[in-house]
Amino acid sequence: MDKKPTIDDVARAAGVARATVSRVLNSSPNTSERVRERVLQAVKDLGYQVNLQARQLASGSSRLVALIFAADADAEPNSYYHSAVELGAMRACSELGYGLIAHTLDPAKDVHRSRVLAMVDERRCDGLVLTPPFSDDAGLIRALKQRDAPFVLISAGPDARRLAHSVGIDDRQAGFELGEHLVRGGHRCFGFISGPQDHRSAALRLDGFLEALNHAGVDESCVTVAKGNFTFKSGIDCAEKLLASAERPTALACANDDMAAGALFSAHRIGLNVPSDLSITGFDDTPVSQIVWPPLTTIHQPLRVIGSKAVELLVGQIMHENGASDAADHQHLVPFQLIQRSSTGQGAPN
Amino acid sequence: MDKKPTIDDVARAAGVARATVSRVLNSSPNTSERVRERVLQAVKDLGYQVNLQARQLASGSSRLVALIFAADADAEPNSYYHSAVELGAMRACSELGYGLIAHTLDPAKDVHRSRVLAMVDERRCDGLVLTPPFSDDAGLIRALKQRDAPFVLISAGPDARRLAHSVGIDDRQAGFELGEHLVRGGHRCFGFISGPQDHRSAALRLDGFLEALNHAGVDESCVTVAKGNFTFKSGIDCAEKLLASAERPTALACANDDMAAGALFSAHRIGLNVPSDLSITGFDDTPVSQIVWPPLTTIHQPLRVIGSKAVELLVGQIMHENGASDAADHQHLVPFQLIQRSSTGQGAPN
DNA sequence: ATCAAAATTGGAAGCGCTTCCACAAATTAA
DNA sequence: TTAATTTGTGGAAGCGCTTCCAATTTTGAT
The missing domain is CATH 3.40.50.2300 (Response regulator)
Structure with missing residues (x-):
C-alpha cells in the first residue's frame, strides 16, 4: 500500500501552490477558471482525497x-x-x-x-x-x-x-385529535397510558387528549391515567391495571405504539375483542402499529x-x-x- | 469562551516536556510514578482534554x-x-x-x-x-x-x-432445529419464507431446515419456498401466496421475525387460527416476536x-x-x- | 567506585491541511 | 498614461498532537 497523495502532491502536479489547491477544494470564490480546472484534473489523476483529520485540525471543525x-x-x-x-x-x-x-x-x-x-x-x-x-x-x-x-x-x-x-x-394537537376521534366513536370511559414524566412532549399528548374530552363534555373523572415508560412491557402492565378497574374503559389511548401493542397484548390475553370490546390507539405510526393485529389507529409522525x-x-x-x-x-x-x-x-x- | 488548554499548557503546568505529557496520557510504559502524578494533577487542574483531531492527525488513526x-x-x-x-x-x-x-x-x-x-x-x-x-x-x-x-x-x-x-x-444448525421442532409438532406440509438471494446466512437457515425435514423422512416436495425480503410486507405477500396453494401448509417457517409477523397478519386476515390451524416461526427473537399475537416461536440470536x-x-x-x-x-x-x-x-x- | 546497560525525559520534526498576509497581475478610474 | 483598486496566487505560520532520536538520569553489576 503506497502512500496516499497529499495536497502537496496535487499542488506539484498542477503547478500551483498548496494554498491554491486548498482554495479550489473548498470552493472559495477567488480562483480563476483556468487554475481551478488544472487542479481538479490533478486531483482526478492522482486520485487525491482530503485527509479529514488534517482538515479538521486546521479548520477547527470535524464535519x-x-x-x-x-x-x-x-x-x-x-x-x-x-x-x-x-x-x-x-x-x-x-x-x-x-x-x-x-x-x-x-x-x-x-x-x-x-x-x-x-x-x-x-x-x-x-x-x-x-x-x-x-x-x-x-x-x-x-x-x-x-x-x-x-x-x-x-x-x-x-x-x-x-x-x-x-x-x-404539535403534540398537544395530536392528542386532541386522538381524543376527538375516540369521542366520535362513542366512547365515554377512557384509559390513557402515558409516557414517563421527563418526556415533556409526550405529556402534551395527554393534555391535548383531555382537552378534547373536555371539549366534548366528557367529565375528567372518566379517564384514568397510567404511567408507562414507552416499552411494550409497560404497555402490558398499565393496560392490565386499567382494564381491571371497576369501571372498565372502552378505549385506551397510549403515548406510543409500543405501549399500544402491549395494551393489545393484554386485551388478547384477557379475551377482549379489539375493537368491539375495546378500542386502542397508539402514537408515532411506527411499523409496530401495522404489525400487530388488529393494526393500530395512531398518529403518524414523519420521523x-x-x-x-x-x-x-x-x-x-x-x-x-x-x-x-x-x-x-x-x-x-x-x-x-x-x-x-x-x-x-x-x-x-x- | 476562553481557549481550551492544550497539551503544552499541561506540560508547562507540570514542569515537564510536551512529549512526557503525551506519554503519560497514552500510558506508555516508560514514565516514572512521580512525573505521572504531577502530569495527571495538572490535567485535572486545567480541565484538559485531548483534541482528538490533533491526536488522530499525528497518530494516523481516527479511533x-x-x-x-x-x-x-x-x-x-x-x-x-x-x-x-x-x-x-x-x-x-x-x-x-x-x-x-x-x-x-x-x-x-x-x-x-x-x-x-x-x-x-x-x-x-x-x-x-x-x-x-x-x-x-x-x-x-x-x-x-x-x-x-x-x-x-x-x-x-x-x-x-x-x-x-x-x-x-450457526445459521444452518438454527434452521435445522426449527425444522426439527416443527416436525416434532406433527407437521408434514411446510412453507418457508426465505430472505433475499444475497443474504447468504439466511439461505443457510433454509438449508438446515430442509435437512431437518429430510432427516425426519419428510419428502422435500412437501415444502414450498417463497422468497421475501425481510420486510413485514413481504411476509404478508409470501404467506398469502403459500396459504393459497392447493395443499395448504400447516406450518410456516420464516427467515426473520418481521416476515413471520407478516405471515401472522395474513393468517389473521384469512381467518386461520394460530397455532391451531397454522404454526408460524420467526428468526432473530427481536421484540417483534413478542409484540404480535400469539407471540412467535423463534431463534434467539444474541444480536x-x-x-x-x-x-x-x-x-x-x-x-x-x-x-x-x-x-x-x-x-x-x-x-x-x-x-x-x-x-x-x-x-x-x- | 566504575562503567555499561536500562529507564526516563526533553527536543524537534512532522502529520496534511487551512488561512492570514503580502505580493503580483489584471482591471478600472482619473 | 498613471494611480487606485480589485482580483488571483504564493509563502509561511500554525492547528495540537505523536513519536523518533538524542541526552540525561538511574540502576545494577563488577
Whole structure:
C-alpha cells in the first residue's frame, strides 16, 4: 500500500501552490477558471482525497454531528422510533457532507450529561441533535449554550423549545385529535397510558387528549391515567391495571405504539375483542402499529423528516455560526396525521 | 469562551516536556510514578482534554469505527435487528475508547461500494463492521483487504467467512432445529419464507431446515419456498401466496421475525387460527416476536453480543495491525437458542 | 567506585491541511 | 498614461498532537 497523495502532491502536479489547491477544494470564490480546472484534473489523476483529520485540525471543525439517544441498560425502547430518526438524520448528513455519530446514553445514569459535553469539548463533533428525554434536559441545554455549541432538539417540550432550535410535531394537537376521534366513536370511559414524566412532549399528548374530552363534555373523572415508560412491557402492565378497574374503559389511548401493542397484548390475553370490546390507539405510526393485529389507529409522525430536518437546522447553525440567541423563532413544526386503522371501532361498544 | 488548554499548557503546568505529557496520557510504559502524578494533577487542574483531531492527525488513526447497514430507499427493514447490533457495537466502542459511526447504504444503488471505501480512504474510520448483505459482498471484501483496512463481518455466509474475520451464529444448525421442532409438532406440509438471494446466512437457515425435514423422512416436495425480503410486507405477500396453494401448509417457517409477523397478519386476515390451524416461526427473537399475537416461536440470536463482539474483534485487529491474513480461524460463532412461544402448536393441526 | 546497560525525559520534526498576509497581475478610474 | 483598486496566487505560520532520536538520569553489576 503506497502512500496516499497529499495536497502537496496535487499542488506539484498542477503547478500551483498548496494554498491554491486548498482554495479550489473548498470552493472559495477567488480562483480563476483556468487554475481551478488544472487542479481538479490533478486531483482526478492522482486520485487525491482530503485527509479529514488534517482538515479538521486546521479548520477547527470535524464535519461530524452527533445524534443522542436514550437507551437504558437492557431495553431498546422505541427502537423503530430511533431508527427512523437516525435514518432521516443520516440522509441529511450525507447530503450535506457531514458524518453522523449516533450515541446512546442511559438517562438514568448520572454521567450522561458529561458524556454529551465531552463530545463537544473534545471536538468530536460540530454539533448535537438531542432526542427525548435529553431534549428536555434544561441543565444540559444550558451547559451547551454556555459553550456555544450548536445543537437542535427533537420533540422537546414547550420549555425547551423556547430555549433552542427544535423540531417536532404539535403534540398537544395530536392528542386532541386522538381524543376527538375516540369521542366520535362513542366512547365515554377512557384509559390513557402515558409516557414517563421527563418526556415533556409526550405529556402534551395527554393534555391535548383531555382537552378534547373536555371539549366534548366528557367529565375528567372518566379517564384514568397510567404511567408507562414507552416499552411494550409497560404497555402490558398499565393496560392490565386499567382494564381491571371497576369501571372498565372502552378505549385506551397510549403515548406510543409500543405501549399500544402491549395494551393489545393484554386485551388478547384477557379475551377482549379489539375493537368491539375495546378500542386502542397508539402514537408515532411506527411499523409496530401495522404489525400487530388488529393494526393500530395512531398518529403518524414523519420521523425521518424530523431527523433530517434537525440535521439541516443544525448544519445551518454550524455554518452561520451565529449563536443560539435567535433560537426562539427556530421552532420547526412538522405536520402529523391521524391514521385510522382497525383498532378503533366505529361505534361505541355495547 | 476562553481557549481550551492544550497539551503544552499541561506540560508547562507540570514542569515537564510536551512529549512526557503525551506519554503519560497514552500510558506508555516508560514514565516514572512521580512525573505521572504531577502530569495527571495538572490535567485535572486545567480541565484538559485531548483534541482528538490533533491526536488522530499525528497518530494516523481516527479511533472511530464504522458500522455499515443496508437500508433501501423507503423501508427500514429489520430495524430492531439493526438497533440491537448497533447498541452492542456502541457498548463495545465506549468500553474500548472508540467512537461509532453508523452508516446506512442502499445495496441496490451501485455507489455503495465506493462509499464504503471512501470511509477508509479518507481516514474517516480505522475499521469497518459490515452487516448483511454487505458482509457477503466478495468484491467489497476484496477491495478492503487490498487496502489493508481492518474489518469484520456480521452474519456472513460461509464463503465470506473464509475470507475474513466474522461473527455470527450457526445459521444452518438454527434452521435445522426449527425444522426439527416443527416436525416434532406433527407437521408434514411446510412453507418457508426465505430472505433475499444475497443474504447468504439466511439461505443457510433454509438449508438446515430442509435437512431437518429430510432427516425426519419428510419428502422435500412437501415444502414450498417463497422468497421475501425481510420486510413485514413481504411476509404478508409470501404467506398469502403459500396459504393459497392447493395443499395448504400447516406450518410456516420464516427467515426473520418481521416476515413471520407478516405471515401472522395474513393468517389473521384469512381467518386461520394460530397455532391451531397454522404454526408460524420467526428468526432473530427481536421484540417483534413478542409484540404480535400469539407471540412467535423463534431463534434467539444474541444480536447485541454479536455487535459488541464484532467491534472487539475489529479493535483487536486495528491495534495489532497484523493484517487480514490470519482471518480464517477468526470465525466467531456465538450461541443461539430456540425460543418456544405460542405460535407453534404442540400437536399437528386436524 | 566504575562503567555499561536500562529507564526516563526533553527536543524537534512532522502529520496534511487551512488561512492570514503580502505580493503580483489584471482591471478600472482619473 | 498613471494611480487606485480589485482580483488571483504564493509563502509561511500554525492547528495540537505523536513519536523518533538524542541526552540525561538511574540502576545494577563488577
